[in-house]
Amino acid sequence: MSLKYIDNARKILCIGRNYAAHIKELNNTAPAQPFFFLKPSSSILKPNDGPFLVPKGVVVHHEVELAFTLNRTLKDLSPDFSAEEALECIEGYALSIDMTARNVQDEAKKKGLPWSIGKGFDTFLPLSNFIPREKIPDPYNAELVLKINGEVKQQDKTDLMIFPIHKILSHMSAIMTLEKGDLILTGTPKGVGPIVPGDKIEAYIKVDGEIVEEIKFDAEQKPGPYEYKEI
Amino acid sequence: MSLKYIDNARKILCIGRNYAAHIKELNNTAPAQPFFFLKPSSSILKPNDGPFLVPKGVVVHHEVELAFTLNRTLKDLSPDFSAEEALECIEGYALSIDMTARNVQDEAKKKGLPWSIGKGFDTFLPLSNFIPREKIPDPYNAELVLKINGEVKQQDKTDLMIFPIHKILSHMSAIMTLEKGDLILTGTPKGVGPIVPGDKIEAYIKVDGEIVEEIKFDAEQKPGPYEYKEI
Ligand SMILES: [Mg+2]
Ligand SMILES: [Mg+2]
Ligand SMILES: [Mg+2]
Numbered sequence: 001m002s003l004k005y006i007d008n009a010r011k012i013l014c015i016g017r018n019y020a021a022h023i024k025e026l027n028n029t030a031p032a033q034p035f036f037f038l039k040p041s042s043s044i045l046k047p048n049d050g051p052f053l054v055p056k057g058v059v060v061h062h063e064v065e066l067a068f069t070l071n072r073t074l075k076d077l078s079p080d081f082s083a084e085e086a087l088e089c090i091e092g093y094a095l096s097i098d099m100t101a102r103n104v105q106d107e108a109k110k111k112g113l114p115w116s117i118g119k120g121f122d123t124f125l126p127l128s129n130f131i132p133r134e135k136i137p138d139p140y141n142a143e144l145v146l147k148i149n150g151e152v153k154q155q156d157k158t159d160l161m162i163f164p165i166h167k168i169l170s171h172m173s174a175i176m177t178l179e180k181g182d183l184i185l186t187g188t189p190k191g192v193g194p195i196v197p198g199d200k201i202e203a204y205i206k207v208d209g210e211i212v213e214e215i216k217f218d219a220e221q222k223p224g225p226y227e228y229k230e231i
Numbered sequence: 232m233s234l235k236y237i238d239n240a241r242k243i244l245c246i247g248r249n250y251a252a253h254i255k256e257l258n259n260t261a262p263a264q265p266f267f268f269l270k271p272s273s274s275i276l277k278p279n280d281g282p283f284l285v286p287k288g289v290v291v292h293h294e295v296e297l298a299f300t301l302n303r304t305l306k307d308l309s310p311d312f313s314a315e316e317a318l319e320c321i322e323g324y325a326l327s328i329d330m331t332a333r334n335v336q337d338e339a340k341k342k343g344l345p346w347s348i349g350k351g352f353d354t355f356l357p358l359s360n361f362i363p364r365e366k367i368p369d370p371y372n373a374e375l376v377l378k379i380n381g382e383v384k385q386q387d388k389t390d391l392m393i394f395p396i397h398k399i400l401s402h403m404s405a406i407m408t409l410e411k412g413d414l415i416l417t418g419t420p421k422g423v424g425p426i427v428p429g430d431k432i433e434a435y436i437k438v439d440g441e442i443v444e445e446i447k448f449d450a451e452q453k454p455g456p457y458e459y460k461e462i
Contacts, residue, residue: 011271016345032462037345038269040242042408055406075353076455112340114247114268114347120407122306174457175286176351177273224307226405231263 002129003046005069005092008181012039012125014065014098015168018187019160022063025190034163034171037115039098039185043124050217052099052201053123057228059103060124060195060219063188064146064154064203066139067096067127068165074178077170086166093136095128095205095213096185097146099195107230121222128213131205135212139165143206144189148199156189163187197221233360234277236300236323239412243270243356245296245329246399249418250391256421265394265402268346270329270416276357281448283330283432284354288459290334291355291426291450294419295377295385295434297370298327298358299396305409308401317397324367326359326436326444327416328377330426338461352453359436359444366443367436370396373443375420376435387420394418428452 013036017023023030045052054060071091098119105118136142139158146154163171168186172178195201199219205212244267248254254261276283285291302322329350336349367373370389377385394402399417403409426432430450436443 011273013347035344035348037347038271038351040269040407042242042410076457078456109343112343113266115345116244116268117266117406120269122406122408170456174455175348175353176271177353179273224405225309225401226307 005094005130005181006044006046006127009041009069009183010179010181012041012183013172014039014185015163015187018162019156019189020162021190022188022192025192030162034168036172037119039125040120042122043120045123045126045217047127047129047215051220052126052195052217053121053222054195054197054219055101055121055222055226055228058101061100061102061192062146062153062195062201063098063100063192064144065096065098065185065188066142066144066158066205067094067183067185068092068139070178070180070182072180074169074173077173079170081166081170083164083166086169089169090133092133093131093139094183095203095215097126097203097215098185098188099124099126101228104228126215126217128215131213136207141207145204145206147202148195153193154189154191160189161186195219236325236361236412236414237275237277237358240272240300240414241410241412243272243414244403245270245416246394246418249393250387250420251393252421253419253423256423261393265399267403268350270356271351273353274351274355276354276448278358278360278446282451283357283426283448284352284453285426285428285450286332286352286453286457286459289332292331292333292423293377293384293426293432294329294331294423295375296327296329296416296419297373297375297389297436298325298414298416299323299370301409301411301413303411305400305404308404310401312397312401314395314397317400320400321364323364324362324370325414326434326446328357328434328446329416329419330355330357332459335459357446357448359446362444367438372438374437376437378433379426379430384424385420385422391420392417426450
């Protein structure tokens, strides 16, 4: 069961700009509504399946995030869908890193192009083992930590989310049917920054100071013909 | 088998701006490299599963396209991957319509946001039955036709593609692993335009004047709470 949730996810949806201090650090504007994008299943890096691959010419940023999976199909939820109702729909959680090719994304933003390439390279979605929901009784009382070479880069509580899970679900489900098993990432706190080949990455999710799950891997240069150049 | 290809597609990838006259009609610039985006599996509208749903406040445009599925995994193909090698990797074809919420997409382009919402509403990917590859011996000798209420809106040959299938595959596979079953849409010719509730849509793919497959459905207003408003 601890990795089965990965095969069960028909789609992977990620909320953008859901922590105020992260919006500020990238000079972005805060969204009036949650916006989201898709990551391909081929970008998943399972635990102990490392290394994480940095494509040539790409500035990769780490974004540590709380993810959850659904235990039912959700469609056209009303805007007053409640926090309590939302928790009932969660099958469990995962620790995740929404790796982002920042220079590829910046070019896409400037040119009005999709984000799929900048978010979708192979290994750009490191995931932890499945976390049963009892282990995170309150998804806003969890701490996300990411370290590079032993140095803390991101460390914040999930109570800093701008759009809570029930708002995310009512918004998304009115646009596209959310299916049992779908995996949803809830946004990253401040502290995003580059990962380069040779780096050792560790991420943790903690509840009341205790580690619930962790991810560990090394970064290497991606082999193959790809090299990013702005054109 | 005729619909099994739909369940086998782990991801759905769509090329943008692959026909010169379509790039011109939307005042876009031609890409130096193919760019692509993902559509969610929840957006698929199977044959005879209509209606197609127009979200409130949304200007939906039809984009009729040739789609194909892969019979193997492709990763890090070199830029000189050949047309002949590409044809070997095709399991079969489908007629598809890449429905696009044009005003949602225009706002996303202006603000540098992802395209996932504008491309991903439920029913935004009408698909035909599977087309065995023998029925389209040359993917550049096919004709795409789309009619609304009996009037022809799009009608062009696939030989007008800017990036042929082998270039699409070498580019995509160097970014993300393409898996057996993945569904790839090759872009739309000119003539895109709005669909409104009440419209009757028909699309055809023809080879040497003979219909190979067709899609037919009606458009209705999407129920539920969603209404698009630019903010
Ligand atoms: Mg996108
Ligand atoms: Mg993120
Ligand atoms: Mg298209």
